Structure formats: structure tokens, C-alpha cells
Amino acid sequence: MTSLEIRDLHKHYGPVAALAGVDLDVASGSRTAIVGPSGCGKTTLLRLIAGFEAPDEGRIVLDGEVLANGGTAVPAHRRGIGVVAQDGALFPHLTISDNIGFGLGRGEDKRTERIIELAYIVGLDKAILKRRPHELSGGQQQRVALARAMAMKPRLMLLDEPFSALDTGLRASMRKAVAELLEAAGITTILVTHDQAEALSFAAQVAVMREGKFSQVGTPRDLYLKPKDRMIAEFLGDAIILPASISGGFANSPLGRIAVDTNDSRDVARIMLRPEQIALKRTSREGMSGTSDMLFGEVTESEFAGSTCTIAVRLLNNADPPDAAAIGNKPLILRKSGMDAPSVGEIVRLTVSGKAHVFA
Amino acid sequence: MQSAVDLARSRQPPKMRRRAKRRAAPWLITAAVFVSLLALLPLAFIVWIAVQTGWETVSALVFRPRVGELLVNTTLLVLLTVPIAIVLSVALAWLTERSDLPGARLWAWLCVAPLAIPAFVHSYAWITMVPGLHGLWAGVLVSVIAYFPFLYLPISAALRRLDPALEDAAAALGLGPWWVFWRVVVPQLRLAICGGSLLVGLHLLAEYGLYVFIRFDTFTTAIVDQFQSTFNGPAANMLAGVLVTCCFVLLGLEVLVRGEERYARVGSGAARHQPRTSLGHATIPSLLLLVLTTLLALGVPFVTIGRWLVAGGAEVWRLDEIGLALGQTLFLALAGALLATVAAMPMAWISIRAPGPLQRLLEGCNYIVGSLPGVVIALALVTITVRIALPLYQTLFTILVAYALMFLPRALVSLRASIAQAPVELERAASSLGRRPLNALWSTTIRLSAPGAAAGMALVALGIMNELTATQMLAPNGTRTLAMAFWSYSGEIDYASAAPYAFIMVAMSLPLTWLLYVQSKRMAGR
Numbered sequence: 001m002t003s004l005e006i007r008d009l010h011k012h013y014g015p016v017a018a019l020a021g022v023d024l025d026v027a028s029g030s031r032t033a034i035v036g037p038s039g040c041g042k043t044t045l046l047r048l049i050a051g052f053e054a055p056d057e058g059r060i061v062l063d064g065e066v067l068a069n070g071g072t073a074v075p076a077h078r079r080g081i082g083v084v085a086q087d088g089a090l091f092p093h094l095t096i097s098d099n100i101g102f103g104l105g106r107g108e109d110k111r112t113e114r115i116i117e118l119a120y121i122v123g124l125d126k127a128i129l130k131r132r133p134h135e136l137s138g139g140q141q142q143r144v145a146l147a148r149a150m151a152m153k154p155r156l157m158l159l160d161e162p163f164s165a166l167d168t169g170l171r172a173s174m175r176k177a178v179a180e181l182l183e184a185a186g187i188t189t190i191l192v193t194h195d196q197a198e199a200l201s202f203a204a205q206v207a208v209m210r211e212g213k214f215s216q217v218g219t220p221r222d223l224y225l226k227p228k229d230r231m232i233a234e235f236l237g238d239a240i241i242l243p244a245s246i247s248g249g250f251a252n253s254p255l256g257r258i259a260v261d262t263n264d265s266r267d268v269a270r271i272m273l274r275p276e277q278i279a280l281k282r283t284s285r286e287g288m289s290g291t292s293d294m295l296f297g298e299v300t301e302s303e304f305a306g307s308t309c310t311i312a313v314r315l316l317n318n319a320d321p322p323d324a325a326a327i328g329n330k331p332l333i334l335r336k337s338g339m340d341a342p343s344v345g346e347i348v349r350l351t352v353s354g355k356a357h358v359f360a
Numbered sequence: 361m362q363s364a365v366d367l368a369r370s371r372q373p374p375k376m377r378r379r380a381k382r383r384a385a386p387w388l389i390t391a392a393v394f395v396s397l398l399a400l401l402p403l404a405f406i407v408w409i410a411v412q413t414g415w416e417t418v419s420a421l422v423f424r425p426r427v428g429e430l431l432v433n434t435t436l437l438v439l440l441t442v443p444i445a446i447v448l449s450v451a452l453a454w455l456t457e458r459s460d461l462p463g464a465r466l467w468a469w470l471c472v473a474p475l476a477i478p479a480f481v482h483s484y485a486w487i488t489m490v491p492g493l494h495g496l497w498a499g500v501l502v503s504v505i506a507y508f509p510f511l512y513l514p515i516s517a518a519l520r521r522l523d524p525a526l527e528d529a530a531a532a533l534g535l536g537p538w539w540v541f542w543r544v545v546v547p548q549l550r551l552a553i554c555g556g557s558l559l560v561g562l563h564l565l566a567e568y569g570l571y572v573f574i575r576f577d578t579f580t581t582a583i584v585d586q587f588q589s590t591f592n593g594p595a596a597n598m599l600a601g602v603l604v605t606c607c608f609v610l611l612g613l614e615v616l617v618r619g620e621e622r623y624a625r626v627g628s629g630a631a632r633h634q635p636r637t638s639l640g641h642a643t644i645p646s647l648l649l650l651v652l653t654t655l656l657a658l659g660v661p662f663v664t665i666g667r668w669l670v671a672g673g674a675e676v677w678r679l680d681e682i683g684l685a686l687g688q689t690l691f692l693a694l695a696g697a698l699l700a701t702v703a704a705m706p707m708a709w710i711s712i713r714a715p716g717p718l719q720r721l722l723e724g725c726n727y728i729v730g731s732l733p734g735v736v737i738a739l740a741l742v743t744i745t746v747r748i749a750l751p752l753y754q755t756l757f758t759i760l761v762a763y764a765l766m767f768l769p770r771a772l773v774s775l776r777a778s779i780a781q782a783p784v785e786l787e788r789a790a791s792s793l794g795r796r797p798l799n800a801l802w803s804t805t806i807r808l809s810a811p812g813a814a815a816g817m818a819l820v821a822l823g824i825m826n827e828l829t830a831t832q833m834l835a836p837n838g839t840r841t842l843a844m845a846f847w848s849y850s851g852e853i854d855y856a857s858a859a860p861y862a863f864i865m866v867a868m869s870l871p872l873t874w875l876l877y878v879q880s881k882r883m884a885g886r
Contacts, residue, residue: 077536
């Protein structure tokens, strides 16, 4: 069932178009991530959904209720949408307990019990309730902000880069905890972020945003493996993009004959591989001879960085691609496990697993 | 007398306090202690006189109907003026900072400009326009008009600095716009409101000329009356004692209400730019409020001065007399400003470079003395010089000392801010290159803090230029400053002859008020 429905949303700031026609459907109880570089309009979109600003054109419908249509909009305080801002936006003049209970009525039944319950749900210690926001760590502040927003039992929860101010380690665990929490509460959630890994791991639906529009919307796996264009591919992770000719479900590329995800035939095409699809196996110059259908390379650089090792491999035998000059002697950059990585000068055999993606 | 910049006193950035302690040069500490002791002299004298007078006389002088009457007058004045000024200033500040009011920047400046007009000139303008004006409500009206910028300045600076994300968060939690303002915005203005209210309250206690015009008796007017009739008898001194107690009550109240809370922005990153609220149908009434305020606070004085200037024609411009008064005023203002700045230097240096308990104590002393009414300091210096060092009575030296004591906090705040920006490494580098400590300090930190010192001096000079009570009581015979000349002419109901003096005072204060405006913005933004 669709919970949130956005149609053709436009928003201008002076001559600048922050949103230039956005459409989005979010299923009830699901998690959606909106990802894009800074300035792409994702925060504007969030502010329009929250009701902090009104759109110039377009509709926002939540559970059948029209929140915004054309220039008219329901104000934020009547929408029942929870928001967790980048740095929590906790009220510095109130205690943690009062922050969490801010949206609850003063005389509300069992207010204190509810606050304690919410604190428990987000994993905050009861002792913290009497403190002030500035006495808390960044992660704790985010939990308070989440509890505060959940107190309202919102129909929809908007998360505006809530993890970006946290340390790397804490970020991943908070992300997981929040996802589980909202899932358990059955709250539809939209996360806005500029971190692609965060978007891919958090949500069931990911929308990539660029210049005020969604350039692609889909499941994380689809977006990662079948991006619509080169920019999306590179935004979502490292990508190896090669010229190729394709026919019959295979491509002829500098890396040889590779299975592709389409049955089209084209003489000139671009295919994309994720670096993790390419496996390296140590061999020697002697081992290269006489095996024309195999692909070999020489390690030209090896940069050790703890758990990973970034390796540059120069291909030694090209399988005669249609425009081999394009790739020339440009080495492939691969990130491999730091354990047992080949060192500079070693000869490796390259094998490709899975299918390559063909750009339309 | 204080200025809005004094507000920054207790809001020193914590970073500075936490900076590793460093031993201050002993001569600097000696100098700072000396200045602070000197500053405490007036207070000590009031206590000493009280002790010397004996309890029976003191209680006879303090517990009498007249004092009760003055206390009621003064209390009512403060209790009525301060809340009205708060409401007016919050409304004006919100309109100029957070709404889409047409010409908001111009209005913001117009809300500060009344500071350029000395309070007694405000009163002069009103009394010549509405001759029957007198009593408590007249006092409240003119006081609000003369002093609301002291509240407007810090409140508008605080509003500008508020994180809009907090208001968004409150709206998302189901609060309507008015509730958001009441539960989120107003609590964050508390520091600014407290500081501004304190300043307004202290001014109400200290002001003399304003209340004489409208025949409203406060402690300060009573002390001056008493001084004029019986010179420095115990009666005047005891009234001063009660007035000082009132000041302490205000200071204590402010500390209590302000509390120890931190209202700074929580979290990292730069705050988003604040959106301005669209006024819609409320635009016209809002503009009316600003027009009305401007008419009352600027229109009335300017129209009155203009009218008297026109009525007086060329003959009120007695250039020799005016030139003399201007020259004397400028001399006193500059000399006083210089002395105050030099006296503030050791204190400012210690508070940045070697903060500690001693520095906080000394700073507290200076702050308390700075908040004493000019009449109290003047009375104490009169008593001291007459009883102990008669040759110093009514000399240039004594009046300059009085100015320095009264305006030390202004100089201190500006100096401290600019010293904080001069890296200590430069001083150390100069030392390591063989300069002696004083020389090292002079060639680095003092040079670099010159702009701040100049700003502080300008503010002190502004205060001295418009000072009336202490100047009257302490200046050498034959001194006639602009304020004194204005006062004596208007005392003789020769309003036309007084007008050129009022005009010159306002004209000279306007640019300095602009400085105050810019500086308070920067202070509050720290």
C-alpha cells in the first residue's frame, strides 16, 4: 500500500530551481533513502514533505490526505510527520526528559512513563533524562532527537543526514539500530543522505537525486548493479567502465568476452563492472604463454591500507577490443583484501565473475 | 553608566577560560590590583561614612518617609519601564530580524539611533512639546523611549544567531507558530533579555536630568538636590548607600534569573540561514508600530531641537561660547577615554592571557563599580577629596579619575575582545628575540589591539560627552561642557539657547552609536 505519494513537485529559490519535477511513491512501513551530492535539492524535498516550506507546484499526499497541492500547504505542526535533523536540533534550554516530552501535552496521562519508555526504546539510560543536551555525546543526542520525534507517533519519519555527524564506527551501528527500531514501530521512513553506502544499506528503495530531479529510483541492488548512466554508477561506488561491442548476451571488451545483462546487439557500447567482480590469481610470466583466451596483467602499484589494499594492474594481453586505443595502457584500479595482496611486479591472471552492465 | 557592550562581560567564551594558565608578569598584576582597589574606593567610602556616622544617625536618615517615597517611586519606575521595554524590544527585534518587513535594515538602525540622544535631551524634547508632562507615567514613557535600544541590541543579535532548525523541530512536533515562539524562541532570548534589562534598570537608577525635567523624584535626583543644599552631608551619603543597595539588588536579580544555563547551539556545523516570516496582512500594523516608535524616539527630539533652532535663529549660535564648550567637552572626553583605556589594559591582558580566580575577582570589582550611578562615584570622590586631599577637589585629575572608574567596563570589553585575537605566540617570539617584557607587549599585543582600543575609547568618549551629574559635581570651576551648558540654559527655561548644544551632542553621538551597534552585533555573535 502506498503511504506517501509525490507528484511533479517544483520549488524555486529566486532563479534557482531547487526541485524540478520530483515524483516518488513510498510504500507504507517501508524505508526509502534519497541520496545525492550536496546542493542536489534533497534537503529541499525533505523540507517540503515536512511542511517547513510550501512547494511552487505539485502534490504531496500522505495516507490519502493532501498535504500540499500547488501553492497551498498544510503547516508543519498539523502534519504529524516526525523529523530528525542533522545535528538533532535538541532544545538547549530543556532537559533531555523535556526534550523527549516536548510534543506531548503537559498534563498528558502517564507523560513520565511514556518518556521513560521512549528513552528505553532508543537505548538511552534513564539517568540521562535529567541532563542537558550539551552534556551528551553526538550519538546520544541523535537518540534523543529520534525519541522526541517518535513520541508523536508520526505517520512518517524524515531523517535528514542524522548520522553524518557521528564517528564512522558509531554511524554504522546507529544506522542499523534506527532501521530496526523504525521497522519494529512500523513507521514509514525517508532518509536523506549524501553517503551512498548509508543509502544502500539503510533502505529498501533508493532514489538518486541530481539537479532537482530523481535520476533513478529502485532497489539498492538494482541501482548498484544496473545504474542508468555513468554518473550514477560512479556515485554509488567504484566502477570500471570499458568500451565494448555487444551481441548475443556477451561483450567483447579489453577484458575479453564477458557476459552482459542484455541481449541487444551494438557495435559500440559502454559496459560497467564493479571492481569486486574481478578476481586476481597469482601466476608468472611463464604461465602466460599459450593461453590466448586468458587475461593477464602486471601489478604496477600496491598501496597497503590495513584491511584493504589498492592495486593497479596493467593489462598485458588485450583481447583486441573495438577501440583499444581508448583504454591504452591505463591500469585497472582494484581494491582487494589486505591479506595476501600481490605486490608490485607480480603477474596476475584476471577473471571476471557475474555479468557486466550495459549502459543504455 | 553602562553601555550595551558591557553585556558581553560575563559571556566570555569558555575556550579562553580553559586556555592553559600562564603566569602573568608581576607588574601587570600589581597594576590591575591597583586599578581595582581604586575602583572600589567609592564603595569603601560609603561603608566607611556609614560606620563613622553611627547607627542611630544612619537609621534616622534611612528609615524615614522620604526615603520610602523615593523607594516606591524608583521601584515602580523600574517595574513598569523594564517589562514595557522588553515587550517593545522583542517585537521590534523580531520584526527587523525575522520578518519580511519592507526596509528591515533601515528600521534596525533606526531602532538603535535613539541611543545617540542623551536621555535628558529626550526629556527636554518631550517637556517642551507637552509642557504638562510629569510624574510616574511620564517617567515611564520617556524612559522606555530613551532606553529600549539597550534591550533591542542584544535581543536582535540573539535572534539573528538562533538556529532555525530548533523552530522547525518544534513545528514538526505539532506546535503552532505562536507556541513555537513562546516555548522555543523566547527561552533562548533569556540571556539577552536579562542583560538588557539589567542595563536599562541601572540606567533608570542612575539617570538624573531626565527625571528633573518631568519632576519625578528618584534616588539620584534626591541625592543631587541634597548635595546642592547641604553639600556632602551624611544625608546625601546615606541616600547614595540606599541607591547602591538598589543597584546590588538588580545585579543579584539578574544573576538569579539568568542562571547558569547554556543556550548555545548544540551540535556541529554552521547554522542554516534563517528564513524570514511573511507578514501578509500584518505588514501595515507592523510598519505602524515601527513608524510610531521612530516618531516618538527620534521624531520628537529632532522636531523639537529643529523647532527651537528655527525659533532661536542665528543669535542662539553664540559661537565663542559654543566653541569653548565643545573644546572642553572634547578634551575631557578624549583625556578620560585615554585614562580609562590605559587603566583597563592590565586587566584586559590578564583576563585573556592569564585567567584565574584573581582575575575573576578583579573583573567582578570593576564590573560592580561600573554599574554604580555616576552620582554615587562623584559623591564619594567629593567626600574623599574634601576630607583627605583637599587640593585635589574639583581638579582635572579627580574628574578624569571619576570618568575612568565609571566607564572602565566599556574600555575593558573592547580591549579584551581585541587582545583575544592577538596570538600570544607573537609576544613570546618578541621575548625570544631579546625584547624586555614591557617592550615585547608594546610591540606585539598592544599594537595589534589598537583598533579594539580605539573602538573602546570612542565608546568611553561617547559616555563622557553626554555625562552630566558627575561632571557638575566634580569638574574644576569654570568648566562648561556641552551637557552642562545645555542643562543650565534649559534650567532657565531658555530652550532656544539650549538647542544648539543638544544638536551638537546628538550630531557627535550618531557615528559613535553606529559603532556601538556594529560592536554589539559582533559581541553577541561570539
